[in-house]
Amino acid sequence: MRLTRRVLLQTTGLGVLGTLGGALDAQQHFFDPEEPTADEVIAEFADGQVIEDRDVTLVLQSFVEDGYRVPVEIHAPGAREIMLVAPANPSKKVLSVRFGRHSAVSHVVTRMRLAADQEVVALARMDNGSVVRATQKVSVLVGGCG
Amino acid sequence: MTVGPKRRIKLPETVAAGDVFTIKAKITHHMENGFRLDQNGGRVPRDIIHRFHCSFEGETVIDVALEPGVASHPFFAFEARVPRGGEFTFTWYDDDGMVHTETRSIDVI
Amino acid sequence: MKLNRRAFIGAGSAAMSAPYVLAQGAGRPKVVVVGGGAGGATAARYLAQDSEGAIEVTLIEPSRTYFSCFFSNLYLGGFKSLEEIGHTYGTLPASFDMNVVHDWVVDVDHAVKTVTLGSGARLHYDKLILSPGIDFVDGSVDGWDLGAQNRMPHAYKAGSQTELLKAQIAAMPQGGVYAMVSPPNPYRCPPGPYERVSMVAHVLKKTNPTAKIIIADPKPTFSKMALFEEGWATHYPGMIDWVGPDFGGDIVSVDPDTMTLSVDGDVLSVDVCNVIPAMKAGHIAEVAGVTQGNWAPVHAGDMSSKLVPDIHVLGDASQQGDMPKSAFSANSQAKVCAAALLSTLTGAPLLTPGYSNTCWSLITQNNSVKVGATYKATEDKIARVDGFISQVGESDAVRERTYLEAESWYLGITSDMFG
Structure with a gap:
């Protein structure tokens, strides 16, 4: 896991954007230019392998009322390791899972955060070293009441 | 009563040998992503659970590296299969250095 | 009451431009x-x-x-x-x-x-x-019916039920348990149950700080969840336990005679059981x-x-x-x-009709959060145009202003309703 550098801030109110050199989204997240990009995260996982679009299923709604706690499921039978990437989040890598000896199925269900509309990427590394991918476009609403 | 953030785990008490079964695990943790700005325009520092590990009798079931994109109160559901009865260990590693552990036994018939 | 015959133009549809024609001497509509x-x-x-x-x-x-x-x-x-x-x-x-x-x-x-x-x-x-x-939908919460509402109040129609619930909270033993069974969508006032939990926690923090609140919820998320969770962690840490469908919050039964709540087979003795049915x-x-x-x-x-x-x-x-x-x-x-x-x-x-809504929820004193949107009429339904929601990490000043908005709204709506 690559550590990212954190920037310590002076509290200058409105001047903070210039100081940080970053951007804000609608939820007032700061996007740190020091954070690895989605491409960098994916390339690191792929480690030189060609990525093929097969053999992994990403289960994710295409429209969510709220990006706070979004159910997501990744299923990649035979995979040793999987990774989830959210290219429009402030931190692109969401998680990676290594399946061990007592794992019955290369399958995990979890809940993720979605900062904005984006195409979420699930990657899997199979036992033979090949790397596969599935993607899902998601629209995120802001301010749904219920 | 367990000390520290609340944990919830669900798995069967007894399974038949060779059966696949589901384990659910959740820990209370607000998962501060480190990208929010506070009232003064400064960044609220990151504070997350960065690793969740489930093992059975010392051998890995799953090992998760979490980043800030995992939702608050990280929840995982996954499938396991064990050859005999024994103990599962669930470990959560917090950015603040704390390590939270739970164990659960399972009987295999 | 005498029936008045009416001759009228047009069917009961949305496009009403022709005036309603009354028969001679028929009086006001x-x-x-x-x-x-x-x-x-x-x-x-x-x-x-x-x-x-x-x-x-x-x-x-x-x-x-x-x-x-x-x-x-x-x-x-x-x-x-x-x-x-x-x-x-x-x-x-x-x-x-x-x-x-x-x-x-x-x-x-x-x-x-x-x-x-x-x-x-x-x-x-x-x-x-x-x-x-x-x-309420009959049988939606296993073990509960309207006959049990005095022991396990819903307090989801205001008046005596609300008074009853308040009295039950006050009578809780030290370290007691307030349980809520939250309803499935759609229901009146989506953030309502969670504002209620915030208000109960506010009272218990002062009068019964070791008491616990447990919510069994069939919904995987709820309105303003991020804001409520922030509020609960900040103001009522360790007091509130929300159990969603991941851990059986949708598999619930209650027994008003024994004052127990069963969540996914785990039976809990409770002192107050606020059942909010479908x-x-x-x-x-x-x-x-x-x-x-x-x-x-x-x-x-x-x-x-x-x-x-x-x-x-x-x-x-x-x-x-x-x-x-x-x-x-x-x-x-x-x-x-x-x-x-x-x-x-x-x-x-x-x-042209325009609709809007804002829901305010009080987290603690002078600290309110809101969510809202504007809407328009379409052929199909009342459709959302755009919306807004309070942010996690907002200042106390913003939250207080939000609370004062809610107070102002209350005066406005009750004045609309009652003159």
């Missing part, structure tokens, strides 16, 4: 409004006020004092007295040319256009507005024939029923598209409906 809540009282008031006597408006409401469900959580939290959320109806007939009748409507005959009251009287309508709120349109809507399933489908342009002509349905009972079931929504819909009827019945000009 009659609009009967069933339900004196945020929808009904607002509609009746504006029809009476804006028609300046051209429409005969009758509002039928069984309660003589209306305790607003909205802000009733604040009464539970000790921020309002019961009197502050209670309103009487006398100002309406005193200020506007309208009739207020305190009775139940027990039948609607849409073939002959009459409503029958509990007292036996029958009233004719030319247009009927139903705003009956909600009723909801449906107020029963009279079903009787009137305007419901399909649990709710009343309506045309987005004027809230008229899709199933029965000359009936409009407002507020919680309606299938209101993207709008939530809230007092603010009901009040917004009532104004659109009143304007549409004014146009149909008196030829007043009709403006």
Whole structure:
């Protein structure tokens, strides 16, 4: 896991954007230019392998009322390791899972955060070293009441 | 009563040998992503659970590296299969250095 | 009551531009409004006020004092007295040319256009507005029925149930358990149960700090979840345990005799059990024939029923598209409906309908969060245009301002409703 550098801030109110050199989204997240990009995260996982679009299923709604706690499921039978990437989040890598000896199925269900509309990427590394991918476009609403 | 953030785990008490079964695990943790700005325009520092590990009798079931994109109160559901009865260990590693552990036994018939 | 024959132009559809033609000597058009809540009282008031006597408006409401469900959580939290959320109806007939009748409507005959009251009287309508709120779905919480509401109150219709719940909270033993069974979607006031939990936690923190709150929820997420979780972690750490469907929050049964709650097979002894069952349109809507399933489908342009002509349905009972079931929504819909009827019945000009909603929730003293949106009528439904929501990490000043907005809104809506 690559550590990212954190920037310590002076509290200058409105001047903070210039100081940080970053951007804000609608939820007032700061996007740190020091954070690895989605491409960098994916390339690191792929480690030189060609990525093929097969053999992994990403289960994710295409429209969510709220990006706070979004159910997501990744299923990649035979995979040793999987990774989830959210290219429009402030931190692109969401998680990676290594399946061990007592794992019955290369399958995990979890809940993720979605900062904005984006195409979420699930990657899997199979036992033979090949790397596969599935993607899902998601629209995120802001301010749904219920 | 367990000390520290609340944990919830669900798995069967007894399974038949060779059966696949589901384990659910959740820990209370607000998962501060480190990208929010506070009232003064400064960044609220990151504070997350960065690793969740489930093992059975010392051998890995799953090992998760979490980043800030995992939702608050990280929840995982996954499938396991064990050859005999024994103990599962669930470990959560917090950015603040704390390590939270739970164990659960399972009987295999 | 004598039936008046009417000759009228046009079917009961959304495009009402032709004025309503009355037979010679037939008198004023009659609009009967069933339900004196945020929808009904607002509609009746504006029809009476804006028609300046051209429409005969009758509002039928069984309660003589209306305790607003909205802000009733604040009464539970000790921020309002019961009197502050209670309103009487006398100002309406005193200020506007309208009739207020305190009775139940027990039948609607849409073939002959009459409503029958509990007292036996029958009233004719030319247009009927139903705003009956909600009723609970039988059997939706295993082990609970209305007969158990004194032991396990819902307090989801304000008044004596709210008083009861407040007394039960005060009587909890030190270290006791307040349990809530939260309802499935859709239901009245999506953030309501969670504002209630915040208010109960606020009280317990002061009077019973070792007490615990547990919520069994069939919903995987809830309205303003991030904001409530932030609030609970900040102000009531360790007190509140939310169990969603991941851990069986949808597999619930209760036993009012033993005061136990079972969540996914785990049986818990509780001191207070606030059961909020699944909801449906107020029963009279079903009787009137305007419901399909649990709710009343309506045309987005004027809230008229899709199933029965000359009936409009407002507020919680309606299938209101993207709008939530809230007092603010009901009040917004009532104004659109009143304007549409004014146009149909008196030829007043009709403006394009616009809807809006804001839901405020009090987390702790002077700390409120909100979510809201604007909406427009489409062919299909009332559709969301854009929205807003409070942010996690907002300053105390922003939260206090949000709270003051809510107070201001309460004065406004109750003034709309009661004159």
